[in-house]
Amino acid sequence: ETGVTQTPRHLVMGMTNKKSLKCEQHLGHNAMYWYKQSAKKPLELMFVYNFKEQTENNSVPSRFSPECPNSSHLFLHLHTLQPEDSALYLCASSQETMDRRNSPLHFGNGTRLTVT
């Protein structure tokens, strides 16, 4: 069991649906991330939150909407997705300090999303 828990593990949704992915970290970290992983492609960074503040938005379409109510929880709200958005969505966390910006990422096991 990892210190980062993602739910649901699998999700099938139609293009007109609205759904949310949830991530919770039990590691006491202050930074949380959303990555997208498509087959045969590198992980793509989507969003970063540090102490609940969004610090990165990697030109992600507005049909993906992140929410970070506190340092332990991260959501990804989905609406009017396209079939090409089908992928594995990974949440990660890390402990960042001013003098230590090389902290490794701790990943959850992802949500496998299929858009029909």
Add this chain to the structure above:
Amino acid sequence: SQKIEQNSEALNIQEGKTATLTCNYTNYSPAYLQWYRQDPGRGPVFLLLIRENEKEKRKERLKVTFDTTLKQSLFHITASQPADSATYLCALRTGGFKTIFGAGTRLFVKA
């Protein structure tokens, strides 16, 4: 833009041999580089970090080298076992909170 390249073809080796995976990067001079392991259906797991002033880093059967002149890192698994079969990802921090990844190399260790 920064780019990381890893061998896209799977690596097949016999149990007991040394597996060597390559990571090349361009357009960046990272202070350090990370390696992760990913099993099917699971998230990546951090293995090792090597800093630019470290030529080599070891952890049990794992060894990582970092050549900032060649812009290359090599990842070695000695005395490989079938349980080492997985995808191995190379990653580097590009600034701020951005960590970028290579597409990974799939390793198969045959008994």
